[in-house]
Amino acid sequence: MKVVKTEEAVGMVLGHDITEIVPGAFKGVAFKKGHVIKSEDIERLLRIGKEHIYIFEMKENEIHEDEAAISLGKLVCGEGIHFTEPREGKINILAKEKGLLKIDRDLLDAVNDLGDICLATIHGNRSIEKDGLIGGCRVIPLTIHKEKIESAAEILKDKKPMLQVKPFKRLKTAVIVTGSEVYKGRIEDKFGPVIEKKIAAFDSEIIDKTIVPDELDVIKDNILKCKDMGAELIIVTGGMSVDPDDKTPGAIKATGADIIAYGTPVLPGAMLLFAYLDGVPVFGLPGCVMFAHTTAFDILLPRVFAGEKIVRKDITRMGYGGQCLKCEVCTFPNCHFGKY
Numbered sequence: 001m002k003v004v005k006t007e008e009a010v011g012m013v014l015g016h017d018i019t020e021i022v023p024g025a026f027k028g029v030a031f032k033k034g035h036v037i038k039s040e041d042i043e044r045l046l047r048i049g050k051e052h053i054y055i056f057e058m059k060e061n062e063i064h065e066d067e068a069a070i071s072l073g074k075l076v077c078g079e080g081i082h083f084t085e086p087r088e089g090k091i092n093i094l095a096k097e098k099g100l101l102k103i104d105r106d107l108l109d110a111v112n113d114l115g116d117i118c119l120a121t122i123h124g125n126r127s128i129e130k131d132g133l134i135g136g137c138r139v140i141p142l143t144i145h146k147e148k149i150e151s152a153a154e155i156l157k158d159k160k161p162m163l164q165v166k167p168f169k170r171l172k173t174a175v176i177v178t179g180s181e182v183y184k185g186r187i188e189d190k191f192g193p194v195i196e197k198k199i200a201a202f203d204s205e206i207i208d209k210t211i212v213p214d215e216l217d218v219i220k221d222n223i224l225k226c227k228d229m230g231a232e233l234i235i236v237t238g239g240m241s242v243d244p245d246d247k248t249p250g251a252i253k254a255t256g257a258d259i260i261a262y263g264t265p266v267l268p269g270a271m272l273l274f275a276y277l278d279g280v281p282v283f284g285l286p287g288c289v290m291f292a293h294t295t296a297f298d299i300l301l302p303r304v305f306a307g308e309k310i311v312r313k314d315i316t317r318m319g320y321g322g323q324c325l326k327c328e329v330c331t332f333p334n335c336h337f338g339k340y
Ligand SMILES: Nc1nc2c(c(=O)[nH]1)N[C@H]1C(S)=C(S)[C@@H](COP(=O)(O)OP(=O)(O)OC[C@H]3O[C@@H](n4cnc5c(N)ncnc54)[C@H](O)[C@@H]3O)O[C@H]1N2
Pocket: 177, 178, 179, 181, 182, 187, 188, 189, 190, 191, 192, 237, 238, 239, 240, 241, 242, 243, 246, 269, 270, 271, 285, 286, 287, 288, 289, 290
């Protein structure tokens, strides 16, 4: 460390904490070690009685933690993401808009594996609100070798962004409620309103809602009708398990849809079916989606609204983190459920 006249220290890095005491008003750290001295700091430093200060001497090829955090932020943040000014060497990484958070775990691990870099995030494949906290980044020492940042850049070069938020699309949604007991008016439809609320959360419109009996051909014809109407998402509720009156999986299959999975390793939501009918996503939703606060449906829905193509492996790997703990106050997606 070298001693520098305070007036000549602008742009230099403070080598130690500086305490200020104003009797009766303030006692604490006025400037922290590592602070990059700005012209507006000079007057306060002189008022504290510091005409000379210890300056951290940066070796050639080293950069300050603030600059390193900014460089890393620029490298890892893709579309839909921004980051804050560094404070004490750390940036916060935030969502610009509501959407689906995507994180390339392999790239994240590779950058952290370089050492001296801390890049911490929440889990991906979940929805995130505008300005929601995605993670934070800092380097561990006060200064870091430029080469470390260059190595991170090399890892990320020509790859899709490590972090991005994909905006949700508005999908014209059709709902087919199955159940002869509902169709015949023996009970009131309680499934439709649950679905309407979940679709509204994605600012999307329900273009058609029909209640049909447990008859395979009727369900099938209605799915095809919805497709012809221009539905971009088709949701069929009920009749998904093993009773003789459970016709929904057979009806979806009979439309010619490509069944991606019937059965998900998620509780609740085990009997969920996901298919594509000429590219239009089709859900078969079991009774638990009406009853339980959070199910396999809530895990998959943000991905569908972000326009992602769901493949079988996406569904079969949902078992890890697929058991809901049914907490008294549900904090999903801020919990382990659906983090696969
Ligand atoms: N032997 C087995 N039984 C069940 C299994 C199984 O694997 N083997 N799976 C269980 C799981 S998991 C679930 S989830 C449910 C799936 O139920 P379904 O999708 O077949 O639902 P339904 O039989 O059609 O109805 C169940 C229940 O909910 C009422 N319901 C249905 N739709 C509506 C509606 N629109 N409004 C109001 N109420 C509705 C219906 O009347 C029934 O009471 O199966 C387990 N059983």
